[in-house]
Amino acid sequence: MDRKIFGALGTVIIGIAVIAGIGTYVAAAKNDPGITQATPAGSFTAANGKSYPQVKLNLNVYPNSGFGGHHGAGGGAHPDWVSYALGGPNGEILADAKSGTNFQVPPHTAVTITVYQYDSGETLNNDFFAHVRGTVDGTAKFVKSYDTKAKANASPETVITNIPADMVGHTFTLHGMSDGKDQLFVSVPLMMSIDEEVGAAEEGATESGYVQNPTKTTFTFITGDEGEYVWNCEFPCGDGTIARFGNAMSAMGYMSGHFIVKA
Ligand SMILES: [Cu+2]
Numbered sequence: 090m091d092r093k094i095f096g097a098l099g100t101v102i103i104g105i106a107v108i109a110g111i112g113t114y115v116a117a118a119k120n121d122p123g124i125t126q127a128t129p130a131g132s133f134t135a136a137n138g139k140s141y142p143q144v145k146l147n148l149n150v151y152p153n154s155g156f157g158g159h160h161g162a163g164g165g166a167h168p169d170w171v172s173y174a175l176g177g178p179n180g181e182i183l184a185d186a187k188s189g190t191n192f193q194v195p196p197h198t199a200v201t202i203t204v205y206q207y208d209s210g211e212t213l214n215n216d217f218f219a220h221v222r223g224t225v226d227g228t229a230k231f232v233k234s235y236d237t238k239a240k241a242n243a244s245p246e247t248v249i250t251n252i253p254a255d256m257v258g259h260t261f262t263l264h265g266m267s268d269g270k271d272q273l274f275v276s277v278p279l280m281m282s283i284d285e286e287v288g289a290a291e292e293g294a295t296e297s298g299y300v301q302n303p304t305k306t307t308f309t310f311i312t313g314d315e316g317e318y319v320w321n322c323e324f325p326c327g328d329g330t331i332a333r334f335g336n337a338m339s340a341m342g343y344m345s346g347h348f349i350v351k352a
Contacts, residue, residue: 120342123188133199149176152208159189170337180205190346210258210281218323219254223275229308263320271313321345
């Protein structure tokens with residue numbers, strides 16, 4: 090074979106290999122093919138007296154993916170990565186859930202999300218994300234210690250507009266679009282659980298491997314017109330990577346997902 094043609098062929102083969110590699114990477118990034126429909130929950134009356142239909146979502150955030158859920162039994166490909174998941178109404182671990190990070194809610198609806206946060210935490214890169222943003226009244230309801238066994242608050246519920254920037258476990262940050270449609274920006278900081286309790290639980294202090302008393306944060310926001318948004322966590326929680334923004338932070342289905350507003 091002519092050396093030039095051989096060289097060209099080699100380049101084409103390398104090109105195909107690169108594209109195949111990218112394709113495999115993108116496919117692997119789809120770690121959560123399911124979509125969770127928010128549960129209808131009556132109606133919500135805003136401060137201005139306007140009434141909206143209301144839906145609810147219960148989420149848990151874990152220090153690893155060992156809970157199973159949308160990652161599969163044993164935690165799937167990366168059992169040690171931090172992850173969001175669907176939770177029960179009292180923070181129950183839903184090991185058999187088939188979806189966990191992609192959500193669908195109706196337009197012009199009050200969406201109330203409760204997050205039980207089972208992970209420890211540290212300091213944000215940017216204090217901006219220590220503040221509650223884009224919710225009804227700009228507030229969230231916060232319980233520092235929720236007893237999942239007793240199914241009751243173990244510390245009083247307070248109304249918050251921010252948390253200390255050095256006590257953040259993760260954030261739920263929903264981004265708007267710049268396409269002229271209704272914009273949506275919601276960001277809520279989720280306080281860390283107690284470090285020692287998280288470590289002790291992982292070493293067997295609790296049956297589940299997760300703390301009995303996660304933090305609990307509840308917030309409500311109103312959706313606009315239909316659109317597809319993305320949400321992610323803004324706390325650098327991709328341990329062991331550059332600036333801690335790799336691994337769980339850069340793979341859908343762990344610290345990010347789709348948020349679909351659709352009737
Ligand atoms: Cu995170």
